[in-house]
Amino acid sequence: MSKAGLVLLDCWVSPFCMRVKIALNEKGLQYEARPEDLFGGKSDLLLNSNPIYKKVPVFLHDGKPLCESSIIVAYIDETWSSPPLLPSCSYARAQARFWADYIDKKVVFDACGNIWRSKGEVPVEAKTEFIEILKQLEGALGDKEYFNGDTFGFVDIVAIPLTCWFFALEKIGGFSVAAECPKFSSWMKRCLQRESVAKVMPDPEKVYEFVLMFRKMQGID
Amino acid sequence: MSKAGLVLLDCWVSPFCMRVKIALNEKGLQYEARPEDLFGGKSDLLLNSNPIYKKVPVFLHDGKPLCESSIIVAYIDETWSSPPLLPSCSYARAQARFWADYIDKKVVFDACGNIWRSKGEVPVEAKTEFIEILKQLEGALGDKEYFNGDTFGFVDIVAIPLTCWFFALEKIGGFSVAAECPKFSSWMKRCLQRESVAKVMPDPEKVYEFVLMFRKMQGID
Known part of the structure; x- marks a missing residue:
């Protein structure tokens, strides 16, 4: 697939953008990532492509825009079938969607936000x-290698990008994910060994610096 | 399909349960709806089937539980293929998921809740x-009959049950959806003419009585 048709409006520190990049990498697709300057003003392409939320990621497939990271990942999976990211059995697929939704509802907003935004x-x-x-x-992981079993897939892609913020959360909150959740921590390490993931995830130290800078901008510190 | 294998843990006033019932009706499936007593104590089957959220709807297919209404509707669509509820084109499917997600994020929590919970x-x-x-x-509806075009489908099923609360919102808020949003109002009437919808939607007056009772229970009135 040529680069021309696949464009991602991107931000290096956004776990939601990382989801799309990991899915594209898993499918072996070349794409153009266009960084958006989220503080200096959003591009017209972003504003026109996502008029409802006006935020990244936006994925453009031959110019047609798609928004919301989990929906984009599902679209990528349905458009380029190999390797599959969602299970073939409809019950397992519903369970994968349940956990992806749980991660979006619980981890992203309630859990992470309450820590890094705390005064x-x-x-x-x-x-x-x-x-x-x-x-x-x-x-949900149990004794499996990945959320869906032996193969890396949809729930892993939704979850793993969030973990690049964990170092910042641990520094701000004074706790250790590895000490509290060793199985989750092993899963994190396993995912980070994949090339599709490793080449997308930023240095946690840089994310921490970003969070400190952002806290100052927001008047928290 | 016999009734035995399809069980819905149900509540008459929940738009989320109505979604599942409409989807099952559209597919022509017989099911057993078991009302949960949400104030008198939830059943063990509910608590065991949905340990994460402990809420209705739970749909049991041959005893296997599924949770979260939009995920259940997608499961029903993937398990019983005719008539299809989601579009066959992956781009149109992504757009349908976008609007269903928008409805869950915006209409349900922000918009409706801010009205009926207001002191x-x-x-x-x-x-x-x-x-x-x-x-x-x-x-999003534009000049189409339904969200996906000429045929009633996924976004309609996600959206229409919420409208049985609109009468209560209009009474509490002092406004008229028909006056403000005539196209949306026409779409509502169109959906309510379908048997699959009409036999599931409760009388809006009864929903209003329930909301008033619930506001008293919560100490709002």
């Missing part, structure tokens, strides 16, 4: 909630 | 936001 010391409840959510995910 | 007079901003969200949906 002063992070409340114990916020840390406890975060760990409890990871433990639910550990339960 | 005292409903703020003008809450009403304006609600109408603006419906106008976005009118934009």
Whole structure:
């Protein structure tokens, strides 16, 4: 597939953009990532392609825009079938969608946000909630290599990008994911060994610097 | 399909349960709806089948539980293929998922909740936001009969059950959806003429009584 037809409106620190990039890498597709300057003003292409939310990622396939990262990943899976990211059995597919949705509802907004946006010391409840959510995910993972079993897929792609923010959360919150959730931590390491993931995920130290800078911009620190 | 294998843990006033019932009706499937007593204590079957959220709807297919209404509707569509609820083209499917997700994010929580949960007079901003969200949906509907074109489908099923709460919202908020959003209102009437929808949707007056009772229980009135 030539680069011309696949364009991603991108931001290096966004886990949602990373999801799309990992899915494209898994499918072996070449694409053009166009960085958006989120502080200096969004491009007209972004504003016109995502008039409802006006945010990245936007994926353009032959000029046709798609928005919302999980929906884009599902689209990529349905458009380029090999290797499959969602299971072939409809019940397993529903379960994968359930956990992807859980991650979006719980990890992204409630859990991570309550830690990195906290003023002063992070409340114990916020840390406890975060760990409890990871433990639910550990339960869904069970003794499997990946969420769907032996093969890396949809739920892994939805979840793994969020973990590049964990170093920042651990520094701000004063806790250790590896100590609290060893199984989840092993899964993280396994995913990070994949080339499709490794070449997309930013250095956690740089994410931490970004979070500190962003906290200052927002008047939190 | 015999009734035995398809069980819905149900609540008459829940738009999320209505989604599942409409999807099953559209597919011509017989099912057993088991009402849950949400105030008197949830059944063990509900608690065991949906340990994460502990809420209806839960759909049991030959005893295997599925949770989250939009995910259940997609499962029903993938398991019983005729008539299809999601479009066959992957781009149109992604757009349908985008609007279903928008409805869940915006209409359900932000817009409806801000009106019916409001203490005292409903703020003008809450009403304006609600109408603006419906106008976005009118934009998505365009001049089509249904969200996907000529045939009733996934987005219609996700959206229409919420409208049985509109009478209550109009009474509490002092506004008229028909006056503000005539196209959306015509779409509502069109959907309500379908047997699959009409036999599932409760009387809006009864929903209003339920909302008033619930507001009292919550100490709002």
